[in-house]
Amino acid sequence: MREFTVNEAAKRLLEAENAYILIHRSPDGDCIGSGYALALALRSQGKKAKVLCSDAIPERYHFMLPEAETIEHFEPDIIISADVADEKLIGDTLFEQYAGKTDLCIDHHISNTGYAKELCLDGNAAAACQVVYEILKAMNISVTREMAVCLYTGLATDTGCFMYDNVSPRTLRIAAEIMEQYPDIPYAAINRNMFIVKSMGRMQLDSILTKQLESYADGKCMLVCITKELMDKYGIDESELDGVAGFPLQVEGAEVGIVLKEREKNFFRISMRSADKVNVSDICKCFGGGGHIKAAGCSIEASAEDAKRMLVEAVMKGMQK
Amino acid sequence: MREFTVNEAAKRLLEAENAYILIHRSPDGDCIGSGYALALALRSQGKKAKVLCSDAIPERYHFMLPEAETIEHFEPDIIISADVADEKLIGDTLFEQYAGKTDLCIDHHISNTGYAKELCLDGNAAAACQVVYEILKAMNISVTREMAVCLYTGLATDTGCFMYDNVSPRTLRIAAEIMEQYPDIPYAAINRNMFIVKSMGRMQLDSILTKQLESYADGKCMLVCITKELMDKYGIDESELDGVAGFPLQVEGAEVGIVLKEREKNFFRISMRSADKVNVSDICKCFGGGGHIKAAGCSIEASAEDAKRMLVEAVMKGMQK
Numbered sequence: 224m225r226e227f228t229v230n231e232a233a234k235r236l237l238e239a240e241n242a243y244i245l246i247h248r249s250p251d252g253d254c255i256g257s258g259y260a261l262a263l264a265l266r267s268q269g270k271k272a273k274v275l276c277s278d279a280i281p282e283r284y285h286f287m288l289p290e291a292e293t294i295e296h297f298e299p300d301i302i303i304s305a306d307v308a309d310e311k312l313i314g315d316t317l318f319e320q321y322a323g324k325t326d327l328c329i330d331h332h333i334s335n336t337g338y339a340k341e342l343c344l345d346g347n348a349a350a351a352c353q354v355v356y357e358i359l360k361a362m363n364i365s366v367t368r369e370m371a372v373c374l375y376t377g378l379a380t381d382t383g384c385f386m387y388d389n390v391s392p393r394t395l396r397i398a399a400e401i402m403e404q405y406p407d408i409p410y411a412a413i414n415r416n417m418f419i420v421k422s423m424g425r426m427q428l429d430s431i432l433t434k435q436l437e438s439y440a441d442g443k444c445m446l447v448c449i450t451k452e453l454m455d456k457y458g459i460d461e462s463e464l465d466g467v468a469g470f471p472l473q474v475e476g477a478e479v480g481i482v483l484k485e486r487e488k489n490f491f492r493i494s495m496r497s498a499d500k501v502n503v504s505d506i507c508k509c510f511g512g513g514g515h516i517k518a519a520g521c522s523i524e525a526s527a528e529d530a531k532r533m534l535v536e537a538v539m540k541g542m543q544k
Numbered sequence: 545m546r547e548f549t550v551n552e553a554a555k556r557l558l559e560a561e562n563a564y565i566l567i568h569r570s571p572d573g574d575c576i577g578s579g580y581a582l583a584l585a586l587r588s589q590g591k592k593a594k595v596l597c598s599d600a601i602p603e604r605y606h607f608m609l610p611e612a613e614t615i616e617h618f619e620p621d622i623i624i625s626a627d628v629a630d631e632k633l634i635g636d637t638l639f640e641q642y643a644g645k646t647d648l649c650i651d652h653h654i655s656n657t658g659y660a661k662e663l664c665l666d667g668n669a670a671a672a673c674q675v676v677y678e679i680l681k682a683m684n685i686s687v688t689r690e691m692a693v694c695l696y697t698g699l700a701t702d703t704g705c706f707m708y709d710n711v712s713p714r715t716l717r718i719a720a721e722i723m724e725q726y727p728d729i730p731y732a733a734i735n736r737n738m739f740i741v742k743s744m745g746r747m748q749l750d751s752i753l754t755k756q757l758e759s760y761a762d763g764k765c766m767l768v769c770i771t772k773e774l775m776d777k778y779g780i781d782e783s784e785l786d787g788v789a790g791f792p793l794q795v796e797g798a799e800v801g802i803v804l805k806e807r808e809k810n811f812f813r814i815s816m817r818s819a820d821k822v823n824v825s826d827i828c829k830c831f832g833g834g835g836h837i838k839a840a841g842c843s844i845e846a847s848a849e850d851a852k853r854m855l856v857e858a859v860m861k862g863m864q865k
Contacts, residue, residue, distance in 0.1 A: 385706040385719075386739060388732030392720035398706075399713035399720070411709030412820060418707060422796045423757075430751035436744075475743045499733060 224337040227327070229354070232343035233361035235327055236261075239301040241271040245321060247307045248277040248314030252417065254306035255284050256377025257329065257351035260370045261305060263289055264359050267367065271297045275321075277314025281462055283416065287373050301326045304339060306351035308332035309513065329354050334504055334513040349389040352377025356397050371405045376413055383469075384418050387517070425463050432470055439535045440542065445471035446481040446535065448527050451488065468494035468518070479503060479538050483523075483530055491523045491530050495538075506541040510534075545658040548648070550675070553664035554682035556648055557582075560622040562592040566642060568628045569598040569635030573738065575627035576605050577698025578650065578672035581691045582626060584610060585680050588688065592618045596642075598635025602783055604737065608694050622647045625660060627672035629653035630834065650675050655825055655834040670710040673698025677718050692726045697734055704790075705739050708838070746784050753791055760856045761863065766792035767802040767856065769848050772809065789815035789839070800824060800859050804844075804851055812844045812851050816859075827862040831855075 227235065236242075242265055246254035254276075262272035273294050280288065304325045307313055313321065328339035331354055333346035348354045352374045359366060366374065378398055382390050385398070402410060421429070431453070437446045447470055453459070464484060471480030480496045493510070495503040497517040504519040510533075512521025523530040548556065557563075563586055567575035575597075583593035594615050601609065625646045628634055634642065649660035652675055654667035669675045673695045680687060687695065699719055703711050706719070723731060742750070752774070758767045768791055774780070785805060792801030801817040814831070816824040818838040825840040831854075833842025844851045 383735075384704075385716075386732065386735040388730075390723075390731070392724040395706075395716045395720040395723065399716040402711075402716065403713040409709075410711070411707065414704075414707040415819065419790070419794050420796050421794050426754045426757075426795065430754050433747045433751050436747075469740070473740050473742050474747065475741050498736065 224339065225341050227341045227343040229343060229345075229357045229361050232327060232329065232341070233358050235301075235341065236265065236303075236358065237268070237362055239265075239270065241297050241299045242273070242301045242303050243299040243321075244272060244274045245302065245304040245307060245313050245317055245325065246274060246276050247312040248317075250276050250278060250280055250284070252284060252287070252380025253350045253352055253377040255280060255287050256373040256375075256380075257305040257355045259287060259289060260352065260355050260359070260366075260373035260377070261303065261329070263367060263370045263373070264355075264362065264364045267364060268362075271299075273297075273299075275317055277316045281465065283465075284376075286413070286416075287376055289369055304328045304330075305355065306330060306332075308334050309336045310338040329358065332515065334515070334519075347391065349387075349391065349394040350377045350381035352381070353394055353397060366401065366404065368405050368408065371401045372408055372413075375401050375408065375410060376417070379410075379414055380417055384414050389515075422463065424459065428457065428459055428463060428467075429470070431457055431459075432467070436471060436474065437531070438474075440539055442474065442476045443478040443542065444481065444535060444538050445474045445477040445479075446483070446531060447471050448483040448485075448491075448531060450485045450527055454485075468520075469496055472496045472498055478542065479506075481534055481538065483527065483534070485527070486522075489524060489526055491525070491527070493521050493523060493530075493534065495519050495521075495534075501538070501541050502544070503538075503541070505544075506537050509537050545660065546662050548662045548664040550664060550666075550678045550682050553648060553650065553662070554679050556622075556662065557586065557624075557679065558589070558683055560586075560591065562618050562620045563594070563622045563624050564620040564642075565593060565595045566623065566625040566628060566634045566638055566646065567595060567597050568633040569638075571597050571599060571601055571605070573605060573608070573701025574671045574673055574698040576601060576608050577694040577696075577701075578626040578676045580608060580610060581673065581676050581680070581694040581698070582624065582650070584688060584691045584694070585676075585683065585685045588685060589683075592620075594618075594620075596638055598637045602786065604786075605697075607734070607737075608697055610690055625649045625651075626676065627651060627653075629655050630657045631659040650679065653836065655836070655840075668712065670708075670712065670715040671698045671702035673702070674715055674718060687722065687725065689726050689729065692722045693729055693734075696722050696729065696731060697738070700731075700735055701738055705735050710836075743784065745780070749778065749780055749784060749788075750791070752778055752780075753788070757792060757795065758852070759795075761860055763795065763797045764799040764863065765802065765856060765859050766795045766798040766800070767804070767852060768792050769804040769806075769812075769852060771806045771848055775806075789841075790817055793817045793819055799863065802855055802859065804848065804855070806848070807843075810845060810847055812846070812848070814842050814844060814851075814855065816840050816842075816855075822859070822862050823865070824859075824862070826865075827858050830858050 831842035
């Protein structure tokens with residue numbers, strides 16, 4: 224693996240012809256934004272580019288997608304990954320085909336496993352979209368309106384609307400530059416849809432989750448366990464759970480918030496969030512996961528009770544550090 | 545009334561000696577931020593300055609206040625108001641004493657009634673703090689850490705953390721400048737406390753409010769009525785209701801959200817929010833209130849049922865415009 228600067232990544236992309244861009248499974252605003260902004264940018268230079276994702280892009284992100292397009296089949300001469308910290312995160316379908324084949328990875332996760340031949344990583348960037356923006360500038364590509372929508376949405380979603388401590392002056396200035404160039408993009412409406420709007424079902428879900436909240440370590444560790452049974456009982460759809468990871472950390476006094484989602488019987492995907500000091504990336508690593516210091520994840524195969532017990536124990540240990 | 549530019553306001557403030565700064569009742573992040581940032585700035589120039597508010601500053605904003613200080617009694621030669629769109633909003637206590645006496649008003653509400661002798665109004669500014677920041681720059685005052693905390697918090701709180709459409713590139717750049725000058729201010733923690741953290745009581749309140757949601761106009765108008773009875777029943781404190789105005793507008797499909805809070809038996813304070821097109825300032829004006837196009841308020845003396853009926857009728861009319 225070679226580390227690439229923004230300028231090196233720009234040069235590499237300008238030299239490439241046809242690109243496949245891999246983004247992570249359970250796609251979010253940042254990987255969709257960085258993937259499609261990059262694809263649009265490459266196409267604007269007469270290259271071919273296609274974004275590949277194991278999962279369908281959820282409807283709430285459809286506004287980010289380029290207008291209907293037919294992409295003829297083509298063979299890539301470069302495989303890029305965007306916002307993919309670990310190769311496994313591209314999901315099983317893509318992993319089978321592309322494991323070990325990523326040429327250039329563009330990322331902002333300090334936990335990046337270095338699986339690509341070339342890695343353009345800025346661990347201080349708030350979002351992969353921030354890195355992509357810098358690369359586009361270095362490539363001297365003018366940001367179109369479609370790219371701007373992608374990039375802004377990625378910046379906004381990965382920062383909780385410029386709320387988290389991954390926001391730097393540069394993040395805000397990029398948002399300002401985009402907003403200045405395209406004052407007519409409905410930023411507030413995008414933010415409202417990303418951060419505020421909930422279906423009545425989701426609001427009722429929040430009420431249910433409030434009742435399910437479990438408090439550990441004198442309320443410093445708050446936990447919610449979303450079992451299949453609970454989802455069936457209230458008719459909750461998987462897609463409704465997007466963004467639920469931050470739920471337990473809303474509670475005053477909480478330092479770590481844990482959400483367990485039962486994917487299959489006795490198989491849980493865990494999201495862990497830290498309010499401030501506790502390093503949840505380290506904690507999730509104990510279970511084979513990882514992520515950011517304040518936002519990480521892992522998977523556990525166990526009963527709900529066992530999974531909870533293991534997680535809470537690990538968090539208690541992590542808190543003592 | 546004379547309209548003042550930022551430079552004229554700066555000149556006026558530099559000439560003044562001793563200032564009282566009035567902020568609105570039910571103080572929020574922006575009026576506290578603009579009031580105290582201005583007071584600190586004036587004091588940094590060897591002037592005397594005091595912020596006056598009808599209500600006590602809620603505890604959640606105490607981090608914004610300058611370190612414990614004893615202010616000797618002094619007579620002002622200038623009375624300033626910050627973030628006060630209408631003189632009545634300074635509250636009864638201050639109104640009795642200062643009605644008609646404001647020399648300079650610094651504001652960002654287009655609905656400003658022009659009650660002050662001199663008005664420095666920027667209706668495009670996201671927050672009064674944005675106007676104050678420009679004035680401090682024009683006064684050539686260097687922003688101290690304490691002022692920075694005030695100004696950032698005002699910008700953040702009045703924009704829903706840079707979410708609403710009052711945010712301009714300038715708003716983001718001011719936040720970037722502040723963040724650059726004081727990278728150690730815990731911005732993310734401030735935002736978390738302002739926008740995310742809720743007491744368990746408030747989370748339970750949200751569950752209660754979800755149950756209380758009333759839908760009108762095919763869900764385009766969502767309403768919540770918080771009666772004294774409801775508050776007593778669940779032991780909800782008035783201070784817990786801060787920020788509840790946006791609650792009904794969370795619901796997917798809602799265009800207008802209304803919250804009625806019963807202040808006294810059959811006397812309601814109304815908050816109205818618009819998602820996009822409907823002008824709720826116009827609607828609230830019908831009831832003697834006002835505010836911004838997308839965030840306004842008024843008061844109604846009537847039974848809950850009558851108040852709701854009147855409001856929903858006015859909203860339905862407003863939607864047809």
